[in-house]
Amino acid sequence: MEFDKSKSAGYLTNHLARLFASELQNAIRHLEIAPAQFMTMLELWREDGQTQKALVKKLDVEQATMANTLTRMERDGLIRRKPNPTDARSQQIWLTQKAKKLEGPATEAAGSINNIALADLSEADRAQFLDLMRRVIATLQPETRDA
Amino acid sequence: MEFDKSKSAGYLTNHLARLFASELQNAIRHLEIAPAQFMTMLELWREDGQTQKALVKKLDVEQATMANTLTRMERDGLIRRKPNPTDARSQQIWLTQKAKKLEGPATEAAGSINNIALADLSEADRAQFLDLMRRVIATLQPETRDA
DNA sequence: ATCATTAATATAGCATGCTATATATCATTG
Protein backbone atom coordinates (compact mmCIF):
# COMPACT_ATOMS: atom_id res chain seq x y z
CA MET A 1 0.00 0.00 0.00
CA GLU A 2 2.97 2.29 -0.28
CA PHE A 3 3.09 5.31 -2.53
CA ASP A 4 4.87 4.14 -5.66
CA LYS A 5 6.89 6.98 -7.10
CA SER A 6 7.38 5.19 -10.41
CA LYS A 7 3.61 5.39 -10.83
CA SER A 8 3.33 9.02 -9.80
CA ALA A 9 3.02 11.45 -12.69
CA GLY A 10 4.15 14.29 -10.47
CA TYR A 11 7.22 12.49 -9.27
CA LEU A 12 8.22 11.37 -12.75
CA THR A 13 7.66 14.84 -14.17
CA ASN A 14 9.86 16.39 -11.51
CA HIS A 15 12.59 13.87 -12.21
CA LEU A 16 12.37 14.32 -15.95
CA ALA A 17 12.39 18.09 -15.70
CA ARG A 18 15.60 17.96 -13.68
CA LEU A 19 17.19 15.68 -16.26
CA PHE A 20 16.15 17.98 -19.10
CA ALA A 21 17.37 21.07 -17.28
CA SER A 22 20.71 19.45 -16.63
CA GLU A 23 21.10 18.48 -20.28
CA LEU A 24 20.07 21.88 -21.51
CA GLN A 25 22.41 23.65 -19.16
CA ASN A 26 25.24 21.51 -20.42
CA ALA A 27 24.31 22.11 -24.02
CA ILE A 28 24.22 25.89 -23.76
CA ARG A 29 26.91 26.40 -21.16
CA HIS A 30 29.44 27.32 -23.83
CA LEU A 31 27.10 30.11 -24.99
CA GLU A 32 27.18 31.47 -21.44
CA ILE A 33 23.45 31.47 -21.01
CA ALA A 34 21.31 29.65 -18.46
CA PRO A 35 18.04 27.76 -19.09
CA ALA A 36 15.70 30.47 -17.84
CA GLN A 37 17.52 33.03 -19.92
CA PHE A 38 17.08 30.82 -22.95
CA MET A 39 13.35 30.44 -22.29
CA THR A 40 13.03 34.20 -22.00
CA MET A 41 14.99 34.81 -25.17
CA LEU A 42 12.70 32.40 -27.01
CA GLU A 43 9.93 34.93 -26.55
CA LEU A 44 12.09 37.93 -27.33
CA TRP A 45 13.53 36.39 -30.49
CA ARG A 46 9.97 35.97 -31.62
CA GLU A 47 9.06 39.55 -30.72
CA ASP A 48 11.54 42.04 -29.38
CA GLY A 49 10.67 44.94 -27.10
CA GLN A 50 7.98 43.23 -25.03
CA THR A 51 7.09 44.28 -21.51
CA GLN A 52 7.88 42.22 -18.44
CA LYS A 53 4.18 41.63 -17.98
CA ALA A 54 3.86 40.12 -21.45
CA LEU A 55 6.78 37.79 -20.81
CA VAL A 56 5.31 36.73 -17.49
CA LYS A 57 2.11 35.71 -19.19
CA LYS A 58 3.75 33.88 -22.07
CA LEU A 59 6.21 31.95 -19.95
CA ASP A 60 3.74 31.34 -17.12
CA VAL A 61 6.11 32.26 -14.33
CA GLU A 62 5.52 34.66 -11.47
CA GLN A 63 6.26 38.32 -11.99
CA ALA A 64 8.97 38.29 -9.34
CA THR A 65 10.69 35.36 -11.03
CA MET A 66 10.74 37.18 -14.34
CA ALA A 67 11.99 40.38 -12.75
CA ASN A 68 14.95 38.52 -11.30
CA THR A 69 15.69 36.66 -14.51
CA LEU A 70 15.65 39.93 -16.43
CA THR A 71 17.97 41.53 -13.92
CA ARG A 72 20.48 38.72 -14.46
CA MET A 73 20.08 38.98 -18.22
CA GLU A 74 20.73 42.69 -18.09
CA ARG A 75 23.78 42.07 -15.91
CA ASP A 76 25.00 39.56 -18.50
CA GLY A 77 24.50 41.93 -21.41
CA LEU A 78 21.65 40.03 -23.02
CA ILE A 79 18.91 42.63 -22.74
CA ARG A 80 18.37 46.28 -22.02
CA ARG A 81 15.32 47.73 -20.28
CA LYS A 82 14.11 50.91 -21.93
CA PRO A 83 11.35 53.22 -20.75
CA ASN A 84 7.97 52.60 -22.27
CA PRO A 85 6.99 55.89 -23.91
CA THR A 86 3.30 55.30 -23.31
CA ASP A 87 3.45 54.15 -19.68
CA ALA A 88 6.12 55.13 -17.21
CA ARG A 89 5.34 52.18 -14.98
CA SER A 90 6.43 49.62 -17.51
CA GLN A 91 9.51 49.07 -19.62
CA GLN A 92 10.32 47.54 -22.94
CA ILE A 93 12.77 44.66 -22.93
CA TRP A 94 15.12 44.74 -25.90
CA LEU A 95 17.64 42.12 -26.90
CA THR A 96 21.24 43.19 -27.35
CA GLN A 97 23.21 42.27 -30.46
CA LYS A 98 24.93 39.62 -28.40
CA ALA A 99 21.59 38.01 -27.54
CA LYS A 100 20.35 38.18 -31.11
CA LYS A 101 23.38 36.27 -32.32
CA LEU A 102 22.63 33.45 -29.91
CA GLU A 103 19.32 32.46 -31.47
CA GLY A 104 20.75 30.01 -33.99
CA PRO A 105 23.21 28.15 -31.79
CA ALA A 106 20.95 28.12 -28.75
CA THR A 107 17.85 26.80 -30.48
CA GLU A 108 19.97 24.20 -32.23
CA ALA A 109 21.40 23.07 -28.92
CA ALA A 110 17.96 22.86 -27.34
CA GLY A 111 16.60 21.01 -30.34
CA SER A 112 19.28 18.40 -30.13
CA ILE A 113 18.55 17.84 -26.45
CA ASN A 114 14.96 17.09 -27.36
CA ASN A 115 16.10 14.71 -30.07
CA ILE A 116 18.44 12.89 -27.74
CA ALA A 117 15.76 12.62 -25.06
CA LEU A 118 13.17 11.19 -27.43
CA ALA A 119 15.59 9.06 -29.41
CA ASP A 120 14.14 5.80 -28.13
CA LEU A 121 10.56 6.70 -29.02
CA SER A 122 8.86 6.06 -32.33
CA GLU A 123 7.54 9.02 -34.26
CA ALA A 124 4.04 8.17 -33.07
CA ASP A 125 5.17 7.88 -29.47
CA ARG A 126 6.85 11.27 -29.62
CA ALA A 127 3.72 12.90 -30.92
CA GLN A 128 1.69 11.17 -28.24
CA PHE A 129 4.09 12.20 -25.54
CA LEU A 130 3.86 15.85 -26.50
CA ASP A 131 0.12 15.63 -26.82
CA LEU A 132 -0.33 14.01 -23.42
CA MET A 133 1.92 16.58 -21.84
CA ARG A 134 -0.05 19.43 -23.37
CA ARG A 135 -3.29 17.90 -22.17
CA VAL A 136 -2.09 17.52 -18.59
CA ILE A 137 -0.74 21.06 -18.63
CA ALA A 138 -4.11 22.30 -19.84
CA THR A 139 -5.80 20.44 -17.01
CA LEU A 140 -3.54 21.88 -14.34
CA GLN A 141 -3.07 25.34 -15.74
CA PRO A 142 -4.84 27.86 -13.55
CA GLU A 143 -7.19 29.46 -16.00
CA THR A 144 -5.10 31.78 -18.08
CA ARG A 145 -8.32 32.76 -19.72
CA ASP A 146 -8.75 36.37 -18.59
CA ALA A 147 -7.87 39.32 -20.77
CA MET B 1 11.65 28.09 -38.64
CA GLU B 2 11.29 29.34 -35.11
CA PHE B 3 11.73 27.13 -32.11
CA ASP B 4 8.23 26.09 -31.13
CA LYS B 5 8.03 25.65 -27.40
CA SER B 6 4.73 23.80 -27.60
CA LYS B 7 6.60 21.12 -29.54
CA SER B 8 9.58 20.99 -27.22
CA ALA B 9 9.52 18.09 -24.78
CA GLY B 10 11.96 19.90 -22.52
CA TYR B 11 9.92 23.06 -22.42
CA LEU B 12 6.67 21.25 -21.77
CA THR B 13 8.25 19.12 -19.08
CA ASN B 14 9.58 22.16 -17.29
CA HIS B 15 6.20 23.81 -17.42
CA LEU B 16 4.38 20.73 -16.23
CA ALA B 17 6.84 20.16 -13.39
CA ARG B 18 6.22 23.69 -12.13
CA LEU B 19 2.47 23.15 -12.26
CA PHE B 20 2.77 19.88 -10.37
CA ALA B 21 5.07 21.39 -7.77
CA SER B 22 2.69 24.24 -7.21
CA GLU B 23 -0.26 21.89 -6.76
CA LEU B 24 1.66 19.62 -4.45
CA GLN B 25 2.86 22.48 -2.34
CA ASN B 26 -0.68 23.68 -1.96
CA ALA B 27 -1.94 20.23 -1.10
CA ILE B 28 0.60 19.60 1.65
CA ARG B 29 0.99 23.12 2.94
CA HIS B 30 -1.34 22.44 5.84
CA LEU B 31 0.93 19.55 6.90
CA GLU B 32 3.80 22.02 7.05
CA ILE B 33 6.04 20.09 4.73
CA ALA B 34 7.55 21.10 1.42
CA PRO B 35 7.76 19.04 -1.78
CA ALA B 36 11.39 18.00 -1.44
CA GLN B 37 10.77 16.99 2.15
CA PHE B 38 7.87 14.85 0.99
CA MET B 39 10.00 13.16 -1.66
CA THR B 40 12.65 12.40 0.94
CA MET B 41 10.12 11.04 3.40
CA LEU B 42 8.77 8.74 0.69
CA GLU B 43 12.07 6.87 0.86
CA LEU B 44 12.30 6.98 4.63
CA TRP B 45 8.75 5.75 5.13
CA ARG B 46 9.70 2.79 3.01
CA GLU B 47 12.91 2.20 4.95
CA ASP B 48 13.91 4.23 7.98
CA GLY B 49 17.48 4.84 9.06
CA GLN B 50 19.07 5.14 5.63
CA THR B 51 22.26 7.07 4.96
CA GLN B 52 22.37 10.33 3.06
CA LYS B 53 24.23 8.56 0.28
CA ALA B 54 21.44 6.01 -0.12
CA LEU B 55 18.85 8.77 -0.34
CA VAL B 56 20.92 10.62 -2.90
CA LYS B 57 20.99 7.59 -5.10
CA LYS B 58 17.32 6.75 -4.77
CA LEU B 59 16.07 10.28 -5.35
CA ASP B 60 18.68 11.07 -8.01
CA VAL B 61 19.60 14.48 -6.66
CA GLU B 62 23.06 15.82 -5.93
CA GLN B 63 24.62 15.12 -2.57
CA ALA B 64 24.72 18.80 -1.69
CA THR B 65 21.02 19.15 -2.46
CA MET B 66 20.17 16.27 -0.17
CA ALA B 67 22.41 17.58 2.59
CA ASN B 68 20.55 20.87 2.55
CA THR B 69 17.14 19.25 2.40
CA LEU B 70 18.04 17.08 5.38
CA THR B 71 19.25 20.09 7.32
CA ARG B 72 15.89 21.78 6.80
CA MET B 73 14.05 18.60 7.75
CA GLU B 74 16.07 18.34 10.92
CA ARG B 75 15.36 21.98 11.67
CA ASP B 76 11.65 21.26 11.17
CA GLY B 77 11.67 18.24 13.46
CA LEU B 78 11.06 15.66 10.74
CA ILE B 79 14.28 13.68 11.04
CA ARG B 80 17.23 13.12 13.29
CA ARG B 81 20.75 12.30 12.14
CA LYS B 82 22.40 9.64 14.26
CA PRO B 83 25.96 8.36 14.07
CA ASN B 84 26.45 5.26 11.98
CA PRO B 85 28.05 2.70 14.32
CA THR B 86 29.93 1.02 11.51
CA ASP B 87 31.28 4.13 9.74
CA ALA B 88 31.98 7.43 11.43
CA ARG B 89 31.85 9.30 8.14
CA SER B 90 28.22 8.59 7.55
CA GLN B 91 25.02 8.98 9.51
CA GLN B 92 21.70 7.25 9.74
CA ILE B 93 18.65 9.35 8.98
CA TRP B 94 15.72 8.50 11.23
CA LEU B 95 12.19 9.82 10.99
CA THR B 96 10.67 11.44 14.05
CA GLN B 97 7.24 10.44 15.33
CA LYS B 98 5.91 13.63 13.79
CA ALA B 99 7.20 12.58 10.36
CA LYS B 100 5.86 9.06 10.71
CA LYS B 101 2.39 10.37 11.33
CA LEU B 102 2.47 12.34 8.11
CA GLU B 103 2.68 9.33 5.82
CA GLY B 104 -1.04 8.79 5.45
CA PRO B 105 -2.19 12.35 4.90
CA ALA B 106 0.77 13.32 2.75
CA THR B 107 0.59 10.37 0.38
CA GLU B 108 -3.15 10.86 0.09
CA ALA B 109 -2.65 14.50 -0.80
CA ALA B 110 -0.05 13.65 -3.41
CA GLY B 111 -2.21 10.91 -4.82
CA SER B 112 -5.11 13.23 -5.30
CA ILE B 113 -2.91 15.72 -7.13
CA ASN B 114 -2.00 13.00 -9.57
CA ASN B 115 -5.63 12.12 -9.99
CA ILE B 116 -6.62 15.70 -10.64
CA ALA B 117 -3.80 16.17 -13.11
CA LEU B 118 -4.68 13.07 -15.10
CA ALA B 119 -8.43 13.47 -14.79
CA ASP B 120 -8.90 14.24 -18.48
CA LEU B 121 -6.99 11.18 -19.66
CA SER B 122 -8.42 7.75 -20.28
CA GLU B 123 -7.05 4.86 -18.26
CA ALA B 124 -5.03 3.80 -21.29
CA ASP B 125 -3.68 7.30 -21.79
CA ARG B 126 -2.59 7.51 -18.19
CA ALA B 127 -0.68 4.28 -18.43
CA GLN B 128 0.89 5.43 -21.66
CA PHE B 129 1.85 8.75 -20.17
CA LEU B 130 3.63 7.13 -17.25
CA ASP B 131 5.30 4.65 -19.55
CA LEU B 132 6.54 7.31 -21.94
CA MET B 133 7.85 9.37 -19.08
CA ARG B 134 9.74 6.40 -17.65
CA ARG B 135 11.23 5.66 -21.05
CA VAL B 136 12.46 9.21 -21.59
CA ILE B 137 13.89 9.27 -18.07
CA ALA B 138 15.72 6.04 -18.79
CA THR B 139 17.15 7.55 -21.95
CA LEU B 140 18.40 10.67 -20.23
CA GLN B 141 19.44 9.18 -16.94
CA PRO B 142 23.19 9.27 -16.63
CA GLU B 143 23.98 5.61 -16.15
CA THR B 144 23.07 4.78 -12.59
CA ARG B 145 24.51 1.37 -13.31
CA ASP B 146 27.50 1.27 -10.97
CA ALA B 147 27.47 -0.51 -7.66
C1' DA C 1 52.46 1.91 10.52
C1' DT C 2 52.37 5.80 7.12
C1' DC C 3 50.90 8.08 3.14
C1' DA C 4 47.93 8.55 -0.65
C1' DT C 5 43.43 7.68 -2.25
C1' DT C 6 38.70 7.09 -1.79
C1' DA C 7 34.38 7.98 0.45
C1' DA C 8 30.65 10.53 3.19
C1' DT C 9 29.11 14.87 4.47
C1' DA C 10 29.21 19.83 4.82
C1' DT C 11 29.59 24.47 3.12
C1' DA C 12 29.85 28.41 -0.16
C1' DG C 13 27.91 30.52 -3.87
C1' DC C 14 24.71 30.85 -7.53
C1' DA C 15 20.16 30.22 -10.58
C1' DT C 16 15.38 29.56 -10.66
C1' DG C 17 11.10 29.50 -8.65
C1' DC C 18 7.71 30.99 -5.13
C1' DT C 19 4.93 34.24 -1.76
C1' DA C 20 4.43 38.56 0.30
C1' DT C 21 5.16 43.22 0.28
C1' DA C 22 6.78 47.89 -1.26
C1' DT C 23 6.91 51.58 -4.74
C1' DA C 24 5.69 54.24 -8.44
C1' DT C 25 2.46 55.47 -11.89
C1' DC C 26 -1.92 55.31 -14.15
C1' DA C 27 -6.89 55.49 -14.24
C1' DT C 28 -11.33 56.48 -12.19
C1' DT C 29 -14.47 58.87 -9.56
C1' DG C 30 -16.37 62.19 -6.72
Add this chain to the structure above:
DNA sequence: CAATGATATATAGCATGCTATATTAATGAT
Protein backbone atom coordinates in the same frame (compact mmCIF):
# COMPACT_ATOMS: atom_id res chain seq x y z
C1' DC D 1 -8.18 68.08 -9.49
C1' DA D 2 -7.72 65.18 -5.33
C1' DA D 3 -8.45 60.75 -3.43
C1' DT D 4 -8.83 55.86 -4.38
C1' DG D 5 -7.98 51.86 -6.53
C1' DA D 6 -5.63 49.28 -10.08
C1' DT D 7 -1.36 48.18 -12.55
C1' DA D 8 3.77 47.44 -13.50
C1' DT D 9 7.83 46.52 -11.50
C1' DA D 10 11.09 45.76 -7.62
C1' DT D 11 12.68 43.74 -3.38
C1' DA D 12 12.96 40.58 0.67
C1' DG D 13 13.11 36.14 2.11
C1' DC D 14 12.88 31.34 1.42
C1' DA D 15 13.13 26.34 -0.90
C1' DT D 16 15.20 23.48 -4.20
C1' DG D 17 18.60 22.44 -7.32
C1' DC D 18 23.40 22.73 -9.09
C1' DT D 19 28.82 22.97 -9.12
C1' DA D 20 32.95 23.35 -6.67
C1' DT D 21 35.43 22.84 -2.68
C1' DA D 22 36.50 21.65 2.26
C1' DT D 23 36.57 18.36 6.01
C1' DT D 24 36.81 14.15 8.16
C1' DA D 25 37.18 9.23 8.27
C1' DA D 26 38.11 4.81 6.11
C1' DT D 27 40.97 1.99 2.87
C1' DG D 28 44.86 0.39 0.41
C1' DA D 29 49.51 0.18 -0.88
C1' DT D 30 54.08 0.25 0.40
